[in-house]
Amino acid sequence: MLRLESITKAFDNTKVLNGVSLTVGAGEFITLLGSSGCGKTTTLRIIAGLEQPDSGRVFLDERDITDTEPNKRDVNTVFQNYALFPHMNVEANVGYSLRIRSVHKNEIKQRVTDALRLVRMDEYAKRMPAELSGGQRQRVAIARAVISRPKLLLLDEPLGALDLQLRRQMQLELKRLQRELGIAFIYITHDQEEALNMSDRIAVMRGGLLEQTGSASEIYDAPYTSYVARFVGSANILxxxxxxxxxxxxxxxxxxxxxxxxxxxxxxxxxxxxxxxxxxxxxxxxxxxxxxxxxxxxxxxxxxxxxxxxxxxxxxxxxxxxxxxxxxxxxxxxxxx
Amino acid sequence: MKAIKRDKRAAIAAVLPMYIFTVAFIAGPLIYMLVMSFLVRDESWGITNELTLRNYLHILEPVYLETFKQSLRLAFITTLFTVLAGYPAGYFMAKLPPVWRGRCMMLLIIPFWTSSLMRMYGWIIVFRANGSLDSILMALGITDKPLKLLYTYPAVAVGMIYALLPFMIYSVYASAEKMDWELVEAARDLGASRFRAFLTVSLPLTMPGLYSGIVLTFIPSMGLYFIADILGGNKVVLVGNLIQEQLMRVHDWPFAAALSVILMILTTLFLFFYRKLSHSDKLEGLV
The missing domain is CATH 2.40.50.100 (RNA polymerase II/Efflux pump adaptor protein, barrel-sandwich hybrid domain)
Incomplete structure (x- = not known):
């Protein structure tokens, strides 16, 4: 469904991506796993259209969207710091994309209620983002991103700011959501445990390249390189x-x-x-x-x-x-x- | 107990100078002015102790109402143009890389190293008949004779806009610089065009800066009489000019006081609406 073809990107002469190619199937949960600075966020931003690749193409459903504006892509993002609009309440935040598309008022109301129920936040519709806890903001950000039913949801370390307890709980909920919605997820994390728990497929990134792509058990049981072996499940390299x-x-x-x-x-x-x-x-x-x-x-x-x-x-x-x-x-x- | 008492005394001693200062230099003169506005001027000099409402009735005469109208109109025009020019300037300045932001800030500050009076005289060179503006327009063939812009309403408006624009740019900049630009990306990601994202996210979030910019331009533009003096000659008379004239030349202090009171009421009303609209007690970039 999504296809990246040898994407490269440099910022101020520093190469961040050195030819990333990746295919994501419909409804798949794929995780980009890597330490900070490996280029995973840049990859995500290029898929969202918030960054332009220096070379390489991005295809969505076989359509080349490399030069398509971010608002014209059927892809939504859950940002690392949630990026909720501080001047709108929960309801208005979640309904934003529908208002932009001029959906009828009654339909917006109904879909906002549904989306909030999906993330168990229906009681907080009138709250402002500043009045919510980190985990609640996270849920609102997810509801806002999935309400327009994009083909693909991008999640940039969405659980990074939460404590361990909440993170475990949200991992399960995200997995449930993904199954219920049937949307493909591209999930970014540097936490190998999170990646192993949630993903259908894991792509281990390093130095702007995908080092190995495969199912959780493939990555864990048959790493290609000593880096993957150490990074996923910290194996002893002898x-x-x-x-x-x-x-x-x-x-x-x-x-x-x-x-x-x-x-x-x-x-x-x-x-x-x-x-x-x-x-x-x-x-x-x-x-x-x-x-x-x-x-x-x-x-x-x-x-x-x-x-x-x-x-x-x-x-x-x-x-x-x-x-x-x-x-x-x-x-x-x-x-x- | 003693210690507490001493602390209390120390606290009073610390704030007392401020109170004295406020009463002596702010509250005192205001009350003096308010009282004076209800008194009658003496035949030759000063005031008498007789109470009257005549000064206020005086203001209702068409000549003076016209002056208020003209002042308000100029203030609106000035504010409108500073918004149109200053908002984009401040907004885009905040989007520049930090080095360039600093340079732009310098450019905004440098003119203040020269007295604003001097800078207004500079505009005379631009506006006077066969001055720089006329020369350029005629050289380009846009006009064939001098426009004689000096001592006209537009010249005063340009002077006002020029004098107040930096304040608008700065307060919008202060607001936009604090804004989280990731929010704009989020809006774009959710389907908003650049323009929609600006309207629904950037604009509301920089509104406080815009509001304080409006306050910072509207209120002074009612009172900057020297600009009307220098660029408007006697042809453009604003409330500020009227007050100055009544004080310095006509020596009708009570009438000048009444005019000042009305001007203050107008500005206070304006501030009231500002707070209603912006839901804020603060002036962005100032507090």
Whole structure:
């Protein structure tokens, strides 16, 4: 339904997008996942028409909309800071796009009521945006964006400003909304957990390029690159370690922390020698870090219960099941996430 | 207890000078003027203690009503043109990159380094018969003889607009600069054309600036008598000129006082409507 063809964009000679191509199907929930500065917001703004690409084309339903004004695109945006009109009440905000299109008054009233009910804000129709909490503003912004039934809804880190509790709740609601409305969502976030929870498909962005696109399980279980492996589910990248699987020189292995086993030295334990460096609580589990004597690399294990006897400074064997090794392209040596 | 008492005394001592200042220099003269407007002028000089309403009845004479009418009309024209020229200027200035905003602000401020009186004399050179304006128009073949614009109503209007335009630009700018431009993007995203987005979002949100700009131009334009003096000669007489003339030449102080009271009532009414319309007690960019 939406197709981006090798979009590039630079601001003041700084390249932000280096050829982004992406296809979004009707009714699909796709997430652009990446750290700040990777170009995800710029991509969204180009789809909305708020920014012009330097090269590349944007197609919506096979129609080239690259040069179409934002108001003529059947695409709406939920802005990061909500961008509610401060001089209009909730009702007027939500009905804005219908008034612009000169829809009949009675119909506007009905559709505003429906849209507010959809986001459970029908009791707040007469409030001003300044009188609402962050989560409520968020709902109003969503109602305002979906009321005109666009083909595509763009959401720019819509839950970024909310606390964790509310964020979890809104994730579920957004997912429900998307299913009820049948509109395609392009969702931006830097939170991998959010991306894994909500998306049909995830596109991991880095340095103005899509590094990998696939379903949540594809991205998690079969990352192409060490960057994706680390960014999604923070896998251990084990460079210079003998692997079971065959590898080319610019490849390395990644092992999820839940597959890393740490054992105290004993006669029947095997693995690579290492020293425990850190032990932290993470919910019902412990996260234990160890440094490999072989390469000095840090590995994290999250499969130990809180009763684990391991203590920092202790010598351990580090091991993992050969089946849990993932061969990835090594492309992010030492880069901060 | 003692400490509280001392604090209280200190607080009174701190605000007392302000009260004295206000009473002595603002409330006092106002009351003096109000009282004087009901008194009778003495034959030769000063005032007598006799009470009368004659000064106010005097204002109802056609000559003076005409003066008020002319002043109000000029104030409206001045305000209208400062809005038309100043609103876009202030609005687009706020959209410039910060460096250019600073430069524009400098351009607005620089004229104030020279006395406004001097700058008004500058306009004489422009407007006088065969002055710069005439020379340019005739050289371009637009007119074939001097327009003789000096000492006309339009010349005074131009002078007023010129003198008050910076205030309008500044107050609109102050409003527009604070505005969140993402709101305009949101409006465009929701289907509004550039113009619709301006009408429904930018304009309402910069209204406070526009309102204070109007107050800042309308009220002074009723009183800037020296502009009418310099560019209007004796042909354009405004309330300000009338008051000055009654005070300095005719020495009819009570009548001048009555004229001032009416002028003040008019401005107060205007401010009242301003507050009604803008739902605000503040003057944007001033407070």
């Amino acid at each position: 460079r210079g370690v003998p692997a079971v699987s065959p590898m080319t020189p610019n490849e390395t292995i990644a092992v999820r922390s839940e597959n890393i086993v740490l054992e105290p030295y004993s006669e029947h334990s095997r693995g690579l020698e290492g020293v425990v460096t850190d032990k932290r609580f993470a919910g019902g589990m412990l996260r234990i870090s160890a440094r490999l004597n072989l390469s000095g690399a840090e590995v994290v294990s999250s499969r130990h219960g809180i009763d684990s006897p391991l203590t920092p400074g202790q010598n351990v064997y580090v091991s993992w099941d050969a089946a849990s090794e993932i061969i990835v392209k090594d492309n992010d040596a030492g880069e901060e996430l």
